[in-house]
Structure formats: structure tokens, C-alpha cells
Amino acid sequence: LPPLGDVVRADLWLGPRAYEIDIAAREVGLVLVYHVILRDVTERKEEAERLDQLARDLAIARDQAQAADRAKSAFLASMSHELRTPLNAILGYSELVAEQIELPEAQADLARVHAAGLHLLRLVDDVLDLARVESGVVTLSHEPLDALELLHEVVDAVQLRAAAAGKSLEVQCEVVAFRSNRQRCTQILTNLVVNAVKYAVPGRVVIGARPGELWVEDEGPGLDEEDERRIFEPFTRLQDGGEGVGLGLSVARKLARALGGDLVVSRSSLGGARFTLELSANAILADATLLERAS
Incomplete structure (x- = not known):
């Protein structure tokens, strides 16, 4: 119980309901009187718990999204190398072979190979650029x-x-x-x-x-x-x-x-x-x- 003039607040659970209790003491003549205020705070407690759970869920989702972004960045870096390297080899060797072969038919075929390689390289560049921008990993200096x-x-x-x-x-x-x-x-x-x-x-x-x-x-x-x-x-x-x-x-x-x-x-x-x-x-x-x- 509280000393005279003080107020004590306490939480109390009675079954499924939550209560907040304020107890104050004062003198009435020669009698010490205690005033007790009981408030039902079940809904407030449940809402607070719901918000706490929501905050925990959001933190987990944030951590998962950050992990996914890091994985996406690593994937893009790997794919950029893995896709460009063979494409550059195809383009380079098609040009080299074209310089060494004089047959018109072969020259035409190599030109088509080279054009197809350039087209594929541009497509790869577009896909990677789109993914980089959407994941926020493009650095743009001015x-x-x-x-x-x-x-x-x-x-x-x-x-x-x-x-x-x-x-x-x-x-x-x-x-x-x-x-x-x-x-x-x-x-x-x-x-x-x-x-x-x-x-x-x-x-x-x-x-x-x-x-x-x-x-x-x-x-x-x-x-x-x-x-x-x-x-x-x-x-x-x-x-x-x-x-x-x-x-x-x-x-x-x-x-x-x-x-x-x-x-x-x-x-x-x-x-x-x-x-x-x-x-x-x-x-x-x-x-x-x-x-x-x-x-």
C-alpha cells in the first residue's frame, strides 16, 4: 500500500482481461482512507502487443530484403562477367577469322555471327542495367x-x-x-x-x-x-x-x-x-x- 499522499500504480491480469490500478491514501479525520481506481486496459495492451509484433515482423522483412539486395548485387556482378566474357570471345574471334578468310560466303556467315553477337551483348547490357537500376546498385557521378x-x-x-x-x-x-x-x-x-x-x-x-x-x-x-x-x-x-x-x-x-x-x-x-x-x-x-x- 502507498504511503500517505502517494499514488501507486500497478498492472493486474484477471483471466483474459488486463487492468491498471491506481491506489492513493489520505486521511479523513482519524481514519486512513484508500482510494482505488481500476481501469480496464485490455484493448490498449492488445494493441501495444500487436504493434510490437508488427515492428518485429517489419524488422525481419527489412533484414530479408537487405539480404536479397546483397544477393542480387552479387548475382549481377557474377552474371555480368559470366555472360560478357564468352560474348566478347565470340565477337573477337569472329572478327579475327573474318580477316583471315577470303571466301565471300564465309565472310557473310561470319558477319551474321558478329551481328548476332552484338545484338545479344546489347540485350545482356539492357537486362543488367534494368536490374542494377531497380536494385539501386548503379552509381551515377555527375x-x-x-x-x-x-x-x-x-x-x-x-x-x-x-x-x-x-x-x-x-x-x-x-x-x-x-x-x-x-x-x-x-x-x-x-x-x-x-x-x-x-x-x-x-x-x-x-x-x-x-x-x-x-x-x-x-x-x-x-x-x-x-x-x-x-x-x-x-x-x-x-x-x-x-x-x-x-x-x-x-x-x-x-x-x-x-x-x-x-x-x-x-x-x-x-x-x-x-x-x-x-x-x-x-x-x-x-x-x-x-x-x-x-x-
């Missing part, structure tokens, strides 16, 4: 970039393919410099230009830059609203019979978001589709002086 130089680098890489398809590539640059990841920006823009060359009707393909964004647009037929809604979903192909499995644009958008921006599609003023790589808010450098000072 650096000052010369916008015009980057655009011409993309154009140079696709120029021969564009010419063979009857497309002309045009560069429009309204910004001197910006800050982002060179490898991933080049990857995204190259994918967009290759798609425009591959699927658009003969005509112009324009690649450009202005403050806050990079873009690729063409004079093709464009996309309807349904295609625009699903174009970035993994394994989406709008045309049958072409190469690829429909991962390129999905990977490109995920990379764009990992860079702090986004990749969106709209109708081009040229009549075709316009894909815009929206840069992060801190990506723009005002002029060449800033580019030189930041380098």
Missing part, C-alpha cells in the same frame, strides 16, 4: 559536360546507320554546358536516336539541347495515346519483327530518374515523336566559363 560535344558524340556513333536507313541527323544546341553523368546521358540519347532511325520514316532526326533538357525528335508517324502510355513499360514493342525485346526505353527512363530527372514522350513539331530527357534542377551550367572552372 560532372560538367560540354553539351555540343556530347550531342556530336551521339551523332557520330549512329551516323552510318542513319545514312543506310535514309535518315539525316541534325543537331540543335541552345545551351553550352550542363552537369550530369556522361556515360548514362550518352546511353540514353543513343538509344533514342537509334530508335528514331530504326522506326521512323525516311527524313530528319533531330537531337538537341536547351536549358533543362535534352531531346530527340523525328519526322515519323509518331505515337498514339495508348502507345505513349505504355512505351516505357518493360518488354514493350510497338512493331513486330524488329530486333530487341523492348527494354531500351524502360532502361532509359529508369536511368533518367536515377540521374534526378525524367524521360517523357510527346508529339513532335516535325510530326513524329519527341522524347525529352528532363535534367535535374541543379544540372545547368550557365556558360563555358563555368564549364572550364568546374572541370
